[in-house]
Amino acid sequence: MVSLKSLNSEQKKAVEYDGGASLIVAGAGSGKTRVLTYKIAYLIDKGYAPESILALTFTNKAASEMKERIKELIGTKAQYLWMGTFHSLFAKILRIESGALDFSVNFSIYDTEDSLSLVQNTMAEMNISTETVNPNAVRHRISFLKNHMITPAVFRKKMMTSFIDEKIADVYERYQQRIQEHNAMDFDDLLLKPIELFRKNPKIHQKYKKKFQYILVDEFQDTNKAQYELLKMLVNKEEKICVVGDDAQSIYSWRGADLTNMLNFEKDYNNAKTFRLEQNYRSTKTILAASDSVIKNNKDQISKTLWTDNQEGELVGLIKCSDEKDEAYHITRIIKDEIHNYKRGMNDFAVLYRTNAQSRVLEDVFRREKIPYLIIGGVEFYKRKEVKDIVAYLRVIANQNDEESLLRIMNFPQRGIGMTTIKRMTAFARRHEITLFDTMQRVFEVIDIKERIQKNVKGFRILLDKYIMLSDRLSVGELTRSLIDELGIIKLFKEESSYESLARLDNVQELLSAITDYSTEHPNVKLNDYLQDVSLASDLDLLDETKQHVNLMTVHSAKGLEFPIVFVSGCEEDIFPLSNRFSTDASMDEERRLFYVGMTRAKEKVFVSHARSRYRFGEVAYQNRSRFIDEISSDTITEVTSGSGRKANRKSKKEIYYEYFENVDYVDFTQDKSKHIKVGSRVMHDKFGLGKVLQVIGAGDTQKVSVAFEGNNLKQLMLKFAKLKILN
DNA sequence: AGGCCCGTATGGCCC
DNA sequence: ATACGGGCCT
Ligand SMILES: Nc1ncnc2c1ncn2[C@@H]1O[C@H](COP(=O)(O)OP(=O)(O)OP(=O)(O)O)[C@@H](O)[C@H]1O
Numbered sequence: 001m002v003s004l005k006s007l008n009s010e011q012k013k014a015v016e017y018d019g020g021a022s023l024i025v026a027g028a029g030s031g032k033t034r035v036l037t038y039k040i041a042y043l044i045d046k047g048y049a050p051e052s053i054l055a056l057t058f059t060n061k062a063a064s065e066m067k068e069r070i071k072e073l074i075g076t077k078a079q080y081l082w083m084g085t086f087h088s089l090f091a092k093i094l095r096i097e098s099g100a101l102d103f104s105v106n107f108s109i110y111d112t113e114d115s116l117s118l119v120q121n122t123m124a125e126m127n128i129s130t131e132t133v134n135p136n137a138v139r140h141r142i143s144f145l146k147n148h149m150i151t152p153a154v155f156r157k158k159m160m161t162s163f164i165d166e167k168i169a170d171v172y173e174r175y176q177q178r179i180q181e182h183n184a185m186d187f188d189d190l191l192l193k194p195i196e197l198f199r200k201n202p203k204i205h206q207k208y209k210k211k212f213q214y215i216l217v218d219e220f221q222d223t224n225k226a227q228y229e230l231l232k233m234l235v236n237k238e239e240k241i242c243v244v245g246d247d248a249q250s251i252y253s254w255r256g257a258d259l260t261n262m263l264n265f266e267k268d269y270n271n272a273k274t275f276r277l278e279q280n281y282r283s284t285k286t287i288l289a290a291s292d293s294v295i296k297n298n299k300d301q302i303s304k305t306l307w308t309d310n311q312e313g314e315l316v317g318l319i320k321c322s323d324e325k326d327e328a329y330h331i332t333r334i335i336k337d338e339i340h341n342y343k344r345g346m347n348d349f350a351v352l353y354r355t356n357a358q359s360r361v362l363e364d365v366f367r368r369e370k371i372p373y374l375i376i377g378g379v380e381f382y383k384r385k386e387v388k389d390i391v392a393y394l395r396v397i398a399n400q401n402d403e404e405s406l407l408r409i410m411n412f413p414q415r416g417i418g419m420t421t422i423k424r425m426t427a428f429a430r431r432h433e434i435t436l437f438d439t440m441q442r443v444f445e446v447i448d449i450k451e452r453i454q455k456n457v458k459g460f461r462i463l464l465d466k467y468i469m470l471s472d473r474l475s476v477g478e479l480t481r482s483l484i485d486e487l488g489i490i491k492l493f494k495e496e497s498s499y500e501s502l503a504r505l506d507n508v509q510e511l512l513s514a515i516t517d518y519s520t521e522h523p524n525v526k527l528n529d530y531l532q533d534v535s536l537a538s539d540l541d542l543l544d545e546t547k548q549h550v551n552l553m554t555v556h557s558a559k560g561l562e563f564p565i566v567f568v569s570g571c572e573e574d575i576f577p578l579s580n581r582f583s584t585d586a587s588m589d590e591e592r593r594l595f596y597v598g599m600t601r602a603k604e605k606v607f608v609s610h611a612r613s614r615y616r617f618g619e620v621a622y623q624n625r626s627r628f629i630d631e632i633s634s635d636t637i638t639e640v641t642s643g644s645g646r647k648a649n650r651k652s653k654k655e656i657y658y659e660y661f662e663n664v665d666y667v668d669f670t671q672d673k674s675k676h677i678k679v680g681s682r683v684m685h686d687k688f689g690l691g692k693v694l695q696v697i698g699a700g701d702t703q704k705v706s707v708a709f710e711g712n713n714l715k716q717l718m719l720k721f722a723k724l725k726i727l728n
Numbered sequence: 729a730g731g732c733c734c735g736t737a738t739g740g741c742c743c
Numbered sequence: 744a745t746a747c748g749g750g751c752c753t
Contacts, residue, residue, distance in 0.1 A: 059743080087743045112742085130748095136739095187743055254741065355740055377742085411729095418729045453729090536743065556741045578740065594741085617738055618744040 002041045002073050007034070014275040015039045017242075018046070021235075021269035023220075024244040025262070027306035028291070028600035029282030032244040033560065036218055037066050039242060040081065041073040043214055050080040052213040054234070058222065060085055061540045062560055066218075082212070086227050087187060088536045090194045093208065094185070095528070100201050101193065106528050108184040108395050108402040109535035113383065115139055115186045117404050122174045125430075133167050142172050146188035147224050147256030149195075152176065181435070183401040191226040198233050209234055219560065220245035220265075224256035232268070239269050247302050248295050251556060251594045253586075263302075278305045282562055282603055284313025286636050290606065291599040293633035298589045316599075316632060317640040319609035320625075324358070324570075327611045328365035330641060331567055334607065335371060335550065338565065346372055346548040350563040352555045352598050354576040358569065359552050366550065376553035380539045386493075386504040387511050391534060393483055394476075397467050398527045400437040407436075413492055416456045424448050425457070437461075476530045477519030481512060555598040566602035568595070571610040571626035595628045607640070608632070 004012050011031055014024050015038045026032050036055070044050055057063040063084045070078040082089055091109065098105040110118065119139045123130060145155055152173040159165070179186065185193060198205035212234055217223065220243035223231075235241045243265065250259050266272045280288055288308055295301070317334070321327035331351060338344045351362060356378045366373045381387060389412050392405035400406075411417045428446045429439040439446065440461040443454045463486070471479055484490060493505040518530060540557055551563070558566075570576055577591035599606050610625040629637075 085743060190743085252742075255743080357740090414730080416729070420729080538743070540742095554741060580739065615744075 002038065002045050004038060004042070007038060008279055010275060010277055011035050015042050017273060019273065021239040021272040022242045022275060023265050023272055024242070024275045024277065025246065025302055025304065026277035027246055027280065027304045028249065029280040030277035030306065031281055032246070032277065033218060035277070036216055036244055037069050040216060041070050044074050044077070048213055050077050051082065052211060053081055053216070054089070054212040055081060055083040055216045056086055056089065056218065057083065058085065058219040058560065059538060059540050060088060060536065061543065062218065085536065087190045090230070091190050091532055091536070094190065094193055097197060097204055100204055101197055102180060103183055106183070106399045108182065108399045108405065109190070109532060110179065110184050110186045110404065111535060114404045118178060119171060119175060122171055122178060126170060126174060128167055128171065133164055138168055138171055141168050142175060143188055144256065145172065146192060147226060149192065149225055149229065181401065182403045183399050191230060195226060195229055195233065205233065209236060212236070213240060215241040217243040221247050221250040221259060221262050222252040222257040223261050224258055228261045239271065241269070248593055249559065249597050251559065251590060251597060253590055276304065278307060280306050280308040283308065283600060284310050284604060286313045286315060287599065287602055287606055290316045290632050290636035291596050293636065294592060294599070294628055294631045295596040297631050298592055314605050316637040317605070317607040318629065318637050319607055320639060320641045321609055321611040322613065324361045324611050324614045325365065327569060327609050328362045330609065331362070331569065332365055332369045332371055344564065346550050347545055348564040349550045349567070350558060350601065351550060351552045351567045351569055352558050352601070353569045354555060354578050356554060362552055372549040374542065374547070374549045374551055376539045376543055376551060377557050381507070382534055382537060384507055387507055390480070390484065390508065390511060391531070394480065394527060395531055396464060397471050398531055400468070401435050403436050413487055413489060415460055416453060417460065421449055421453050421457070471527055475519040476525065476527055477516040480515045484508065484512060555594050558601050559597055562601055562603055564604045566598065567607045567609060568598040569609045571608045571629050572614065572623035573626055574623055576626050576628070592628065
């Protein structure tokens with residue numbers, strides 16, 4: 001029997017409750033995840049078969065950790081649990097039931113980039129100019145509609161308000177048609193198709209409804225409409241469902257998460273029992289008080305009590321910095337001090353930020369200062385071009401209808417199949433209503449392609465056929481290795497031998513060893529399974545709390561995690577809260593929740609830092625410190641910066657330029673020829689001051705330039721006469 | 729077909 | 744700063 005001794009009485013009640021639907025609402029660090037873990041172990045103990053339990057987590061990483069924990073509690077039978085993210089578990093069901101769908105078992109999973117590329121191709125095909133309609137906005141919109149379960153037809157009938165909407169409806173419709181022809185699903189489809197499947201096919205619906213005797217959901221506050229619908233469809237008559245969440249930690253509304261799921265739960269399951277956990281085991285009293293003082297600025301929230309027996313702890317440290325480099329050096333210094341004074345390990349620290357772009361400077365400084373670190377997120381490994389290209393080969397080998405992948409590799413490595421050829425083949429495919437892959441077979445019928453090129457296409461098709469055949473016989477690892485060999489990719493990057501191409505080479509080799517490892521660990525695995533894991537993998541899987549390095553990640557990625565010491569960096573207006581002119585009150589509240597999530601990751605100590613100036617889009621921007629810093633109750637925060645993390649503050653752009661003119665050589669246009677001047681050149685004029693060249697007009701003696709000087713001052717000057725000095 | 733250069737945009741969080 | 748797409752030249 002699983003011992004519930006390590007739970008408090010309320011946690012225990014929640015674990016032991018087996019009467020029907022239950023909702024656990026509780027604040028950060030109150031042991032929600034722990035309750036879920038024990039509850040699953042407890043249910044198995046009580047007689048529920050592991051394979052009859054459906055447990056949904058927010059990330060794959062959370063799932064595998066929970067599974068490990070349950071294995072420790074009840075042994076290896078835990079491996080039969082249906083535990084994972086919504087996306088991965090329903091993808092699994094879709095593959096099993098693909099026979100009942102208009103998809104075959106080997107369907108591809110399109111990530112955001114693939115979707116965008118499909119949107120672009122669709123728009124091109126429909127002659128919708130990307131000038132009038134931004135493809136990425138369209139992709140967003142389509143995904144939003146899908147997340148809210150709005151079909152093209154419904155959208156057309158009820159929601160269109162503009163000419164652009166009409167175009168979007170057209171693209172949406174065509175997109176759905178194409179993705180189906182490609183035998184592919186995007187992330188949203190992984191949730192929508194099961195709903196469709198269950199609706200159309202009551203037998204299959206009943207099968208799963210019967211199969212899953214108990215459903216448990218972690219991070220319920222961030223589920224979307226489709227996920228809610230799926231739960232409702234699958235829950236059995238006794239309503240054996242347990243969801244846990246914290247409305248104050250809802251931070252994914254931008255991808256369709258809908259808090260009303262949580263607010264309406266008690267209405268939809270009218271026998272639902274609600275449990276509240278009020279004791280926080282994670283953080284110090286100070287951290288709780290500080291984070292609470294921030295979150296209470298949000299109007300709408302479920303009121304919750306949260307207290308802790310933990311120590312008072314240290315005050316939140318406020319780090320004031322001159323710029324982002326200074327910030328990185330301050331953080332470095334504090335990490336070194338903490339390690340020196342309190343014998344902490346590198347893995348005790350997490351540096352969090354609002355946007356991935358902010359990791360760059362931290363990375364540079366940590367490298368220089370010899371602080372070992374791991375960046376989670378950013379340009380993820382499987383999103384790198386060279387890696388995606390190779391994965392695209394595997395996807396085509398698994399699913400020849402996957403046109404987005406086929407287009408990616410058609411001319412990689414270069415084999416003389418250019419844009420024009422691809423356009424002609426695509427046109428042929430559409431005309432004859434066949435796939436692009438089949439068109440390659442019949443390329444000799446595409447008469448507007450030159451014979452030499454036709455041969456290239458045919459050669460490529462033969463190569464693919466060979467690997468499609470081999471894919472049954474070779475392991476995923478062997479297949480990839482031999483493919484990379486034959487394509488000469490390694491040689492290609494070696495020969496180019498630029499810094500970038502060598503980095504690419506590294507990535508290809510890393511991919512190869514990752515695939516080989518995967519093959520060894522899962523000897524009988526199908527290419528499909530591997531590809532699915534890759535599509536749904538996240539960088540978070542790399543996180544290893546036992547490894548001696550500082551962890552860098554976005555606050556979003558840090559959800560559900562905990563670290564002894566947490567830095568919340570870049571706390572400046574416009575960055576955290578991130579905002580733009582479209583920002584709303586609601587998005588401000590979500591930013592605040594995000595900040596709350598960041599602070600509450602800490603067990604012992606939180607630092608918040610802000611920089612007076614920071615590079616953004618190649619320009620220095622000055623920003624006030626975040627309102628969230630000011631919302632932290634003053635008796636829980638103290639400044640820890642006396643002096644600067646490093647010497648030299650950033651000077652304003654103006655200062656830099658003036659200094660430059662005083663100290664550095666410049667070209668005087670009255671003497672030198674004008675060949676140095678070009679659009680974008682920075683220039684100095686005695687009377688007008690600093691400026692930037694917008695246009696160079698004419699040549700020779702009459703050559704003129706148009707310059708934007710400071711203060712929105714536009715001038716046209718004759719180069720011959722104007723006393724212009726130029727900066728290189 | 730492919731390479732190069734220029735202009736322009738750059739809203740970010742993730743399964 | 745940087746990356747990407749479009750247009751132009753070879
Ligand atoms: N009864 C308990 N006794 C001791 N430690 C506990 C207890 N309950 C939870 N903890 C510890 O408190 C910490 C937070 O627990 P957990 O991650 O389950 O909280 P949570 O509510 O899911 O947090 P969050 O919502 O912030 O992600 C963990 O380190 C966990 O081990």
